[in-house]
Structure formats: C-alpha cells, structure tokens
Amino acid sequence: xxNPTRVFIDKDLDLTPEIxxxxxxxKPIPETVADSKPVYDLINQADDPVGFAKKVLYITSNxxxxxxxxxxxxxxxxxxxxxxxCGTYCTMDCAYCILQAYFHPPVLQYFAGFDQYAxxxxxxxxxxxxxxxxxxxxxxxxxxxxxSLMPRFLVEKFAAQDRAVLELKTKTVNxxxxxxxxxxxxxxxxxxxxTPEVIASQERGTASLVARLKAAAKAVSxxxxxxxxxxxxxxxxGCENAYEKVVQAxxxxxxxxxxxxxxxxxxxxxxxxxxxxxARFPDSTIPYGEFITGIxxxxxxxxxxxxxxxxxxxxxxxxxxxxxAVYFCMxxxxxxxxxxxxxxxxxxxxxxxxxxxxxxxCGLDASLI
Amino acid sequence: xxxxxxxxxxVSEIDLSDTGFRITSPHHDIEHLTASISQYGIMVAPxxxxxxxxxxxxxxxxxxxxxxxxxxSRIICRVMPAExxxxxxxxxVTENAFSRELTPAELIRATALLLRFMDAENIAxxxxxxFNRPLNTGYINTxxxxxxxxxxxxxxxxxxxxxxxxxxxxVSMDAQxxxxxxxxxxxxxxxxxxQMEIITWTKEICALEKLSLSQLIQKSPLGTSESxxxxxxxxxxxxxxxxxxxKQFKTFLVQKRFPALTAVKNQVRKQIKALELDSGLxxxxxxxxxxxxxxxxxxxxxxxxxxxxxxxxxxxVDNNDFKSLVDx
Ligand code: SF4
Numbered sequence: 001x002x003n004p005t006r007v008f009i010d011k012d013l014d015l016t017p018e019i020x021x022x023x024x025x026x027k028p029i030p031e032t033v034a035d036s037k038p039v040y041d042l043i044n045q046a047d048d049p050v051g052f053a054k055k056v057l058y059i060t061s062n063x064x065x066x067x068x069x070x071x072x073x074x075x076x077x078x079x080x081x082x083x084x085x086c087g088t089y090c091t092m093d094c095a096y097c098i099l100q101a102y103f104h105p106p107v108l109q110y111f112a113g114f115d116q117y118a119x120x121x122x123x124x125x126x127x128x129x130x131x132x133x134x135x136x137x138x139x140x141x142x143x144x145x146x147x148s149l150m151p152r153f154l155v156e157k158f159a160a161q162d163r164a165v166l167e168l169k170t171k172t173v174n175x176x177x178x179x180x181x182x183x184x185x186x187x188x189x190x191x192x193x194x195t196p197e198v199i200a201s202q203e204r205g206t207a208s209l210v211a212r213l214k215a216a217a218k219a220v221s222x223x224x225x226x227x228x229x230x231x232x233x234x235x236x237x238g239c240e241n242a243y244e245k246v247v248q249a250x251x252x253x254x255x256x257x258x259x260x261x262x263x264x265x266x267x268x269x270x271x272x273x274x275x276x277x278x279a280r281f282p283d284s285t286i287p288y289g290e291f292i293t294g295i296x297x298x299x300x301x302x303x304x305x306x307x308x309x310x311x312x313x314x315x316x317x318x319x320x321x322x323x324x325a326v327y328f329c330m331x332x333x334x335x336x337x338x339x340x341x342x343x344x345x346x347x348x349x350x351x352x353x354x355x356x357x358x359x360x361x362c363g364l365d366a367s368l369i
Numbered sequence: 370x371x372x373x374x375x376x377x378x379x380v381s382e383i384d385l386s387d388t389g390f391r392i393t394s395p396h397h398d399i400e401h402l403t404a405s406i407s408q409y410g411i412m413v414a415p416x417x418x419x420x421x422x423x424x425x426x427x428x429x430x431x432x433x434x435x436x437x438x439x440x441x442s443r444i445i446c447r448v449m450p451a452e453x454x455x456x457x458x459x460x461x462v463t464e465n466a467f468s469r470e471l472t473p474a475e476l477i478r479a480t481a482l483l484l485r486f487m488d489a490e491n492i493a494x495x496x497x498x499x500f501n502r503p504l505n506t507g508y509i510n511t512x513x514x515x516x517x518x519x520x521x522x523x524x525x526x527x528x529x530x531x532x533x534x535x536x537x538x539x540v541s542m543d544a545q546x547x548x549x550x551x552x553x554x555x556x557x558x559x560x561x562x563x564q565m566e567i568i569t570w571t572k573e574i575c576a577l578e579k580l581s582l583s584q585l586i587q588k589s590p591l592g593t594s595e596s597x598x599x600x601x602x603x604x605x606x607x608x609x610x611x612x613x614x615x616k617q618f619k620t621f622l623v624q625k626r627f628p629a630l631t632a633v634k635n636q637v638r639k640q641i642k643a644l645e646l647d648s649g650l651x652x653x654x655x656x657x658x659x660x661x662x663x664x665x666x667x668x669x670x671x672x673x674x675x676x677x678x679x680x681x682x683x684x685x686v687d688n689n690d691f692k693s694l695v696d697x
Pocket of ligand 1: 089090091092093094096097098099138140141171206
C-alpha cells in the first residue's frame, strides 16, 4: 500500500490531472524540489535507507529510457522481455528483493507523463513485430493502482492495438480499478507466487497466496488473461510438496486456457544482497541455501538441486496444464533438457515460444511472429 | 614535560600484579631474558609510577619479572610521579610502538588503555605520534569492542589463533555466541581466511539447523576429541594437532553446509581416479558443475608421448566411467 510519510515533487512538473489524482490519494502535502538530491539525501541519512525509502514518494518524470530490454545474460537463456519503466521500488518488503541492492539508495519514484509514455509506445503499436512488455521489473506493477491512473491508462492504451501485450506483475490484489476496463485481452494480470510458508516468512506486506489466486480468478472472470511466476523458488525441507500444492491451487482457481505462461526460477542473487538480507531480515535463512557462484556471477542453488525441484514441478504442470507455456527465467541447456526435454537454444527461440503463447491467448497479430 | 627520575628501587616494592598499564602479553617465556639480566644487568631501565606504598609498572613487565627470577634485589627504574597516569598510559604505548610493530592484541590493549584518558577522535588525531601509525576513529572503536569481548580473545590473539578480522565479525554477535566461538578457536589452529569461512559456515549451519554453536561442536570431530578435559594445551595438543583438528572441523562444516555439492565432488573424484589417466593427462570438470564444458589438458615431451596420450584419449570414448562423468 502506498502510504508515504513524505512526498516530493519535481518543481518542473505541470499539475496535470494525472498528478492531481496522485496527490489527492496520498496524505502528505508534496514538497517541491529542484532535483532528486534532497530526496536522496533524506533517504541516505536513515539508519535503514532500504526500509525508510518505502515511505518516501518522489513524483518525477523519467529522464532516461522509457522502454528498455530486460538485462539478460548470454549464458542463461533469456526471454527477451521489454520493460516499460514507469516507476521504481516498492512498498512491500520481501527479504529476497533485488531492489534492496540494485539502487543506491532505492527511491519510490513515480514517473509521470502519459503523453511521454504514449509517444514511446506508438512505434511498438505500429511496428512489424510483437512485444511482451511489463512494468514490474523495477517496481511492483500494481502497488500504484490505488493511487495512480497509470495502470488504467496503460490498460486502455494497450487495448487499442494488437502488436503488444502488457504484463502487470504483482504480489498485491490491487486490480479493482482495472476489472471493468475495456482491455481487449492485451493486458495480462500476473502474479508472482510462492508457498504460504515463504510468503509468511519472507514477503512482508504482500497478499496471501489465496488472496492472489482469488484475485486471479476474479480477473479471469472479467476476461483477463493471467500469468504466474514461480520466482524465486526456495529449497527447504518439504518444499517439493509445498510448491506442487501451489500449482494445484492455481488450477483450482483458474483454467489453463486463461493462463498465457508460467515462469519458474530458483532463488539467485548478487553476492552483496546476502549482507543486506542478514541485516534487514535477521531471522531469514534464505541466503544459506546450497549456493554456488553461477556463470553470471550470481549465487545460485547447486544445479542438481535446481533440476530436482524443476522436474517435480514440470511433472505437475504436464499433468494439470499440458498446453500452458512453462519456461525458465535464466537457466541453461542442461536444466532445460533435463526438465522439459527440449532447449530453446537458437537466438530468440524462447521469445518466439512466448510470443506464440501471447498470440494464441491474447489475440496478438500472429502473422508478425 | 613529565619529570622522570632514575631511581634505584627494591624489586620487592614493585607491584607486578597491577597490570593496568600493561599492553604486552602476560604469557611469555623469560628464560633467555633472565639469563641475560643475570649476566649483563638491565640495559634499559623499566618505567614505573610511584604508588602509595608500591611502584606500579608502566613499561618493562618482562624485565622486572626476569630480574626477580635472576634474584636481583634492587634495580634502576625510571620513576614517574603518581599523578601522571595519563602520561604514563601514553608512555606505555609509545615505548612499545616505537621500538617494534605492536601485535594485534597489544594494539587492542593499548587502545583500551588510552580510551581511559581520551576519546577515540583524540587518539585518531594523535595516532601517528602515539602508535607510530595512523588509526581512524572507526577502527579504534572496533578495537575497543574487541577488548570488551571475553578475556580469552586477547589470549587467542596473542597465540595467533584468531585474527582481528575474525574478531571484528564476532563483535556484532551476542556474548554467549562470542564465548562459544572463542572456545572453538581455542581448540583449533587455522589460517585467517579459514577462520572467516568457519565463522560464516558455522553461523549459517546453526541458523539452518536451529542449533547453538556448542551443540554443533558436540556433533563435530571436536565434540569427540574434546571429551571432559579442560583445554587443548592441557591435553598436550601441539600446533600440528590443532591444525589437524582445524582441518577436520572445516571438512565437517563443508560437508554439512554443502552436502549435495560435497557428495558430487567426492563421487567425481572417485570417477576420475578410476579412469587411471596417464600422468600427462588431466581432466577438469566444470567449476561447481554449473557450466557444461570439461577440459582435458595434455602435456607431452615428444611425439611418442603425444601418441600414447592420444590412444589413451581414444579409449576413453568407450569407457563407461568417463561417459557417466561427462554425459551427465
Ligand atoms: S513485491 Fe517485488 S518489488 Fe516489492 S519488495 Fe517484493 S520482490 Fe521487491
């Protein structure tokens, strides 16, 4: 829930209806700043800048690239996702959140400017290829829904074309304002899922699994397509059964035909995140798995352990949802082969597989794939 | 300037039990020094402060102790007035720091001594002239925290069984855990790098298995060797024994912390051994079995050797051990 104790706004921003709406929804009167420095300084002086930053909202515009390619690596297969960069950071607090270590310091930024975003999307909407676009790489897509018109604006924008799908990825259940919009299946509502134990112990302030799945069912009832991300998967005693139950719970709530794709990926992290987790979540043992240094220099579970959990999950997916595209975020040929029996090794092969799924479930122009 | 007088004083009037100014280790061998003093006398007069009815040692604990052993009845000392405690503290440090580099334990004792008379900022400002080296405030505070740990930390530092880096990690832990770690390091002797690994893995295993450190030690090879005897020195364990125990304990931790990886590594080691590769051939598996590329390195001196290796390599293609190793 966005509930800041301080709000800052760039002095150059015009008071558009978009910004007036946002300001009307947050309590503190915005303090005008000439640039980001006072906001950074305020956050940096806190004992726990990572925690403190969740309470400081900075309304600004995106001065960098609005549309970016997902930063994959060459060794592990990447899905060629496109990021629409309309906000940063998050008000929830997951022990494993990469954003704790990614920004220095992290700042809860809202990037205003519908016109700017509309202009950036225009070439995509009229291009000769299809795109899968998400806003949930540097923020949770739907923490903004209760206070901002941005999610609504994007749903309606995407509804009017057939070249791209928008994936709004979240751990909230903030979908009410979107449900009755004309979405034309071009917005996919997406939930990161985990076992109830992990959610309770590692994901402060997020919705419960049941609440997420109920929200997904509600979205589907309004014609939305949905996706799920088992990412990060944690290995702990009994995790295999627990994750299997999550898969079963998903398909107790939604039908496989409404699920565009499901990604799976075990916990991986930049080495310096460990110290942050230890300091901010002293009871968490998630950095103490059987990790090795991966080829991308991130810590990953020892490969046979990853393969073992993937194989268990793949078997359940095959049984319950054989037609849903299930893929790995950042795994290599051996893992793909041993889990799914195939490897999308050619450049863009995984992207192609997901584009097909989007065309099939969301009505993208299949002739462009 | 402090007024210091050279005075011939009875050894019996020097209070060696007052170690308030002492920064050197109390455990030392004074046999050679005693012999030297018996033969040549004391070369540099110890520094003392005149107390109420005794003299308190500032610098020269070993010399005075050796003089006692040499059965000297009087020695010449430099005597400072009783009220000069701050200057005495400075002298206790500078006398040592400017004659040789202080050991980590001495640095800690010296810092703690000076902190009784000045704050960390002041010490940092004057570090070069007191310690003969720069020290920043943060480091001084860390040293003070280490000093506040159980006393055995200084003994272990003196014995080189724990490093300052390891102590810095322990500082943030609760007193009970500190005590348990210090006990652990009293039982083993490992390098500074290993100490850090041991602290990290031990902490993580304890968190994962919800064990206290002493429970973990009990389950380890140290638990069985510890029996009910008080300490390694009392059991006559020398450095080699403690190094061996350190290795065993590390192996135990690795096995517990990385069970799957250890099992695969052991298995692969056996498989490679079973291949009985010629001495010029070396097979390397992907690091941590994450990548997919194996490396075969060949060394040869002439064409004959090269041919022999090639034939051996050709045989490997049909070798089941090799196949199961590489085609995982
Ligand atoms: S919900 Fe996502 S963005 Fe928010 S704290 Fe958790 S991992 Fe980070």
